[in-house]
Amino acid sequence: MTTNLIRIPEEHADQLLQIAAAEGKTIVEALSGMIRAKVAEGVIPAAVPGINVAKTGDVITIKTARGFEAAVPVNQGPTLADLLKNPGAASDPERKKRWIEGLAAMSGIKVKRSGNSLTLINPMTGREYALALTVAAAVADQIEQEANRAA
Known part of the structure; x- marks a missing residue:
């Protein structure tokens, strides 16, 4: 970060x-x-500068200006968003448990808590991207928006 x-x-x-x-x-x-x-x-756009979150078909891709890229299935977007907003106490503990126990590796992104930040990890490439918790919440909003956007 x-x-x-x-x-x-x-x-x-x-x-x-x-x-x-x-x-x-x-x-x-x-x-x-x-x-x-x-x-x-509406004074400024909701998109976080340097982080592009986009839905293509049934996948949500996160790309950063610093070269990090990862994707998750659209149906897992809400779980990822929940983890980014509430890393210590996700609103659906069972979904969080499934995510941590293996779904993350299969979906293309892992989330690791690091003090006052979160680190996104692409399990395929090993690349990491650290986000302040406040920025992670804003990215979560973008993920939710994309997950709910009509195809």
């Missing part, structure tokens, strides 16, 4: 800290909430 240093006036940094503290969040979580609000308002 790459990170960027964004320089802002100290006063704005203090305000971000106040917002995060008032909401009981980290600065990253607070900023992510602000971004999601702008997506919901």
Whole structure:
């Protein structure tokens, strides 16, 4: 997972800290909430820059600008999205268990929790792509949208 240093006036940094503290969040979580609000308002597109999620036939493909690529069957898109949104407590524990115990290897993507991030792994190529949990949730929204999109 790459990170960027964004320089802002100290006063704005203090305000971000106040917002995060008032909401009981980290600065990253607070900023992510602000971004999601702008997506919901239609100010910016929902697509995460550098990550392309697309449905072709009965497959959802995830491609990144850094060369990661993996695909899952459309019917497993909701399970993958659930794992990305709730890595510790997926809403359907039985589906999560099946995913972890082998479906992931057969479907073309594995998910591994790594501290405050998730790592997507293509079992065929071994390539990995780390995502902050907040970015993983946004990618999950894209996966759900594609899974529900008419063919």
